[in-house]
Amino acid sequence: MHKKIIVIGGSAAGPKAAAKARRVDEFAEISLFQKGEDLSMASCGYPYFVGGFFDDRNQLLCTPTGVVRDPNFYWNAKGIVAKVNTEVTKIDSVHKRVEFVDLKTGSQGVQDYDKLIIATGATANMPPVPGTELEGICTLQSMQDADYLRKIKDEGKVKKAVVIGGGLIGIETLEALHLAGIELTMIELLPQLLTFLDWEMAKLVENYLKQKANVITQNGVAEFLGENGKLTGVKLQNGIEIPCEQAVVAIGVKPNVKLAREAGIKIGDLGGICVDEFMQTSIKDIYAVGDCCEIKNIITGKNVLAPYGDLANLEGRVAGENAMIGNKISFPGTIQTGICKLFDYGIGITGLSEAKAQEAGFNYVKVMNASSDKPGFMGGELLVTKLLADKETGKILGAQCLGPGDVSKQLAIWATAIKGQLRIEDMVNADLPYAPPFSLAIDHSIATAHIMQNKIKGVFNGISAMVLNKKLAAGDPMFILDVRGGDEYEQTRLGIGETLIPLGVLRKRLSELPNDKNKEIITYCKISLRGYEAAVILQAHGYKNVKVLEGGIAAWPFAKEK
DSSP: OOOEEEEOSSSSHHHHHHHHHHHHHOOOOEEEOSSSSSSSSSGHHHHHHHHSOOOOOOGTTTTTTTTSSSHHHHHHHHOOOEEEEEEEEEETTTTEEEEEETTTTTTTTEEEOEEEOOOOOOOOOSSSSTTTBBEEEOSSSSHHHHHHHHHHHOOOOOOOOEEOOHHHHHHHHHHHHTTTTTTEEESSSSSSTTTTHHHHHHHHHHHHHHTEEEESSSEEEEEEETTTEEEEEEEEEEEEEOOSSEEEEEEEEOOOOOOHHHHTOOBOOOOOOOOOOOOOOTTTTTTEEOOOOOBBEEEETEOOOOOOOOHHHHHHHHHHHHHOSOOOOOOOOOOOOEEEEEEEEEEEEEEEOHHHHHHTTEEEEEEEEESSSSSSGGGGOEEEEEEEEEETTOEEEEEEESSSSSSHHHHHHHHHHTTTTTTTHHHHTTTOOOOTTTTOOOOHHHHHHHHHHHHTSOOOOEOOOHHHHHHHHOOOOOOOEOOSSSSHHHOOOOOOOOOOOOOOGGGGGGGGGGGGGTOOOEEEEESSSSHHHHHHHHHTTTTTOEEETTTTGOOOOSOOOO
């Protein structure tokens, strides 16, 4: 008897599970049920289709060789029966069968399984406020949403739009609509955008985004306003009304677990299906993968919701193989690596943020580094990285990176280091590829590790922008030293009571510094490389309380004088 495998869900995780199952067993009977019209949608590509980075929507459904993944493709290429527009309405785990309905004809059916894989995904959240039924309000969760917003871009009739939610999808959607020439406002209920970042990193993103759009934080939607059934504006919780013809809601997703719950499968505290390391649910022979699941965070050991396309595929691969050969392949969990593009910026994180490290109880050290991704003569661009490591062991806990430089490379390096449980000492002499078109001689990641090593050893005494700003607000009697050149100072300066003494003349002008060698002195420059050199000079001359502003002006998230 050939094994009978049923997969519920046809977006990312489900088709991957079905395809892997087929590769393991050529003769199994594999069926894939998809509620919608499309299969294997590259949902992370929706904003880029909307923005006009490419025009053929079929590219969101294609194999790398350009073949559309439709039911004919699945049958001819993989021997998988893919039933679209077909909803599974019940899982009978006792008799090991599912009930389903054809959404076009209304006909119903029952099908047996030996192994079942649930990949029912997630549903976009909507705010519980009046007016959500108005025409002109959508999410960006489906191909239909992408088609709708692409039509808006192509027609050019919408002049003002609001994006609600400053997460990954909201950020990417805002860029897409901006490319259509639409005047945009982003609304975020929390005090910052991109809540997976720490505040100071998110503030750098916000400062950059404000060059392109209006940004409102710490304010939510109270009501959608409309006339004749069409959206005309958004009323905020503080009473402000923002006129617009379109609103895109991007306030997160919730796992689709109705089928699983009704089947008696255990649902976790976060609202996702509970699975073990084999992606098996609480009921034998039933697996779950993708956005409908809770999975383990490798660093903290706690369950998280991690609705990422890459993880969905990895989980599907594990479940598909285990469904065929028994539970032999494990999925270890996630370190929650994520990245997005915002115009010329890359923004991302891997591992723990400082907020998450605090929540998990880690004793950590943090540093900020700002430098180029490659030499200036090769068009180097700025990167700002915040790195966390365990204070006792030096084990790397998390990295956040943003800027116009090659953020993806940096995150890949740190994600691999975290997954491999590497320490700072392993990274300070990392043997990475170097040539001027690709990197500095000491890569940005290695330089970040050097700063962390110096800090742990007590050679480098840094101060974050957050701490310095609090000291300024408290009126602490510091001496703040800007060691850039005069032309740089005239172009940009913080205006926080600093004294300008360029590094090149610092040794000659030590008399201009405080006589008290115990006085707190803060040094900095554009990226604080010269700031660090200045601190070394001052320490050599007996100054005992010198701190370097980490990341310098490039990582300063607060207002500047000019």
